[in-house]
Amino acid sequence: MLAALPAVLLPVSSVPALKALPVVVTAAVAAAAACWPRSGRPPLAGPAALAAVLSLLLDPLYPGPISAAGLWGLIEATALTVLVGRAVRIPDARTAAAVTALTGTALVLLPLRLSLHQPGKQLADHLVGAAMGLLVAVVAGGIGLYLRTLDTRRVRAIAEAQREQRLSVARDLHDFVAHEVTGIVLEAQGGQLGETDPAEAKALLARIEAAGLRALDSMDRTVSTLRDPDGTGAAPDRAPSPRRHGLAELAEVVERFGPTARLEAGADSGPDAAAAPEVEEAVHRLVVEALTNVRRHAGTGAAVTVRVERDGERLRVSVHDDGGGAASGPAPRLRRRHRGAGGLGLAELTARVEALGGTLSAAPAAPGWTTTAVLPLDPGR
Template sequence: MDTQEHPPSSGVGRRRRRWTAAVAALVLAPAIAAPPSTWTTAVMAALTVAVAMLPWRAGRIGLGRIGLGRAAGGVAALSLVADLAYFGRPGLVLLWLPVETAALLVLLYRAIRHLPAPRVAAVTGGLTGAAVLALPLRMTLHAPHLGLKESVFVVALSLFPAAGATGVGLYLRSLDGRRARAVALARREQRLEVARDLHDFVAHEVTGIVLEAQAGQLEADGAGPDEHRALLVRIEQAGLRALDSMDQTVRALREADGRKWGEPPPTRLHGLADLPELVGRFSSMAASEVDLSLEDGVADTLSREAEDTAYRVVLESLTNVRRHAPQAGRVTVFAGRTADRAVEIAVTDDAGPSAPAPTRHGGGTGLAGLAERVSTLGGTLEAGPHEKGWRVRCVLPAPALR
């Protein structure tokens, strides 16, 4: 439908209906002084102008439910019938013929551009286009001095404005379709970004809470008050971080309507400079010994999106170590330059070759989602057995220095 127009119930819609009635009355006015046989042409011209000018939205007008497709198709069919049924003076047709032609061209454009179903748009557009082409025949078929050549000539002339209206409608319809697909894609990316945040941050903290609670149950008999207090403090801190991540995600969802088109949700961005804090939290909640090797200056070489992706790779890898390789005695986190000046991020554990692959079906985006994200940045992500354990290695290209 014509989504750019105001609904008929609005003030603008009421004013437009008044203007439509005034223009239709003006089109009918000359018929008062004309012979009664011309009223068919006058009424058709006024009706076509009214349908072309009225605001259509959601298939309703006033209290009825006649949509743009039915209205345009009905008027076009009546116009074709009038071409055959008119037996008035042929010369008087010229008084209303330009008006009805212009109104039919407007209906042809609106039907092709705004009718949502392609099949309905094609049928309605074809019927309206046929009415535009056949309209001059209302004069030539009934004029005694005009014959077949003249009829073919005027129909050929009508083909040019009909083709122009059709072309404009199809072009703008394609633009509307591309815009709708772009909006749908942007919304999908926003939903995926929210899902990634839920998986990467909330699931990470919840996993830590579960593992701490499991460890507390195993050590309940031999642990003293200090150990219990330290355990509760760690669980509390992880819970607060999970709540903070959840609050930020909910805030991003609530503010979705206020953002500009295509603008991503205001998610929190991390970077390689945040790895010491991440590794520290992991060390405090895991039995594994964690070594962080962060080369000087490497944290300032990637774009913000690439930095956030690198952080999420380490976060996901540590979460998987916690979940799938709790027996690992040492975990090594490395971030530095490669020989070709790219940035390499690697997380390695020594859980042994029997450790299961760090994946979990149905758990979220995980390494598979991160691999797609790394690929869009021009990098690579691989995970597999390495020496005595498992390694996740990510390589991201650094921007060229100017």
Template sequence: MRTDLPSGVGRFRRPLASLAALVLPAPVVLAHPGERGAALLVAAVAALVAVVALLPWPVGRVALAAGAGAAGVVSLLLDVCYSGPYRLPAFWLPFEWLALLGVLFRVVRRVPGRWVGPVGAVVGLASLAVPLRFTLRMPHGGWAGSLIAAVLSLLPTLGVAGAALYLRVLDARRERAVARARREQRLEVARGLHDFVAHEITGIVLEAQAGQLGPQDREESAALLRRLEEAGLRALDSMDEMVGALREPQSDEGADGPTRRLGLTDLPDLVARFGTTGGLHATVDLIPDVTGLLSAEAQATAYAVVLEALTNIRRHAPDATEVTVRVAPGPHDRVQVSVTNNGGPTRLCRPLRRRPGSGGTGLAGLTARTTTHGGTLTAGPHTPSGWRVTCTLPPGR
């Protein structure tokens, strides 16, 4: 349970509670001997409420809801059962009333949802009733004085409850924002692992498989090892970026998340690397005029779509020999990014089916990312034979 005071002040809660437990009953020795019993009872209840208001909760296995509820019930019982002189409640009334307001503030702000209503109602009722312990027993107080006292107590009670409720709402919003940020960070890491690391690892596996098909001369072996080294280094770089983003807080300037912010101008390098493995002829048709139409986030999504489509070709279209990546103007002044291959469509249907626990990666997750930018993502057979993935995004800065 979090305290309501700053951490530097919270350490004084126990000493203050101990001091209240000792100081509030002390004036009992000044009471008339025949009234000391009633005075001790009133002082003990005031001290109990003050201790509940000051202690850091939970205390052992006792939660704030239990302590506050007990304090409110004891205060209400004393209001009903007190039969001593009316002068005694008047001395301890301010202390108990202020302590009840403090307990009410902590209850409304910190007690869990299912208990905040009942416990808050008990403590709030006790704060309203404690002045009546004095006014109803006055010789000439009457109901008018009691009504005025109740109204004067109601306004601070509502103010304290309202302030605590406002802070509780702010705390809940902050917790939801932190939870959303953590979820987005986990999803971003999953996307980075899937988009970049899995892509490079797939290329490494294919290169290794190709190297086992037949004897190679020294130059071919050196070129193969060089490509494997470069792909491995790129995978390690992606891992380092993701781990670094998790370890260090992101700055406001240039905070792009745990994955690299790549765009349409990076597609030629991606396609060139892709064309060096598997015997594929890969080309890119990038119209310069459209590269600046998309925002940085939309370009990163388009790049991820191309990367995922190329990875799926490696995994599921071993017979493909031609791959074309095209970035061109689309309908309604949009930018259209397409990846087309001449492999068979049967095996390529599987990547669109989202597996349980996939975490929002793959084409299913990219479809959701494209939708957030106001675009569309489609995949299907391409005439006369092959498969095409098309991403259409609206312009924006």
């Protein structure tokens, strides 16, 4: 705004100061509004509307001289053109439409301020001036609309990236942290069921410690992902790469469940099976989620079979438990809701499996429960 003041004040000496004052004020207000910062207070809509109203009021009331109308009008027209383009980008759609219409009308009618005070001008001359103003307003509005479209796309992209990050964090917390915490709780409950000799107590505490360390590691990765503005999970003092879980880790996951769980995998569907990384990730999360549900609802004493087998170009994964019926003696389990209401884990996994072109089912299979998924080895084919 300060940079525009010399240009605004330069022509003052060429016309009577009092008569030029309304034009000077209107042009100065329009120039100030055009330079108004996007994050300014009050918002741009206020200054832009004020500049447009002053311009519209001055058109029929301007007393002259014509030279001032031309000089100051050029500055005002430039400012109004900028305001039309900026008004289109106002975030609120209704406010943007109202302010754009107001500033556009002021720009279209601005030439009349000059032509109305020139003798001999015909209606056609007035219409030509208005048409030129309309053309400039349309071009400025079109540019502003294009920039508004880019703004909208950028905002949506940021919102989608933030949503995806939140979902990723929620998945990690649910699939890994909750899995380990569930194990810790059940191990602690198991230690309270009866007398435990020192050796067993030491082994129990070691398992609790290991599960706690794994939970902390998962939380560290999640927190580092949130801290990193690029979302790559790189903390200032270290740069952990995004962790991928696959078939090779299934044996460890099943072993951590306990001695009542076993993994059955064919030679062509074991850890060395060729499957797309996203398929292996989905299979790993499915097994973790299913075992977590077994722990919660059937207890650590339930006999569990995790079966991975290749069926042509598809991979079949099933997790079956006996409902705790094979356990000798009481087994700790979480006193929670019925098995179908354990949260959004299976719903999230179902969506992921279906996105890869597979199917997932979870249903009672007397006397326990079976979760089965069938996925293509390579969803991209």
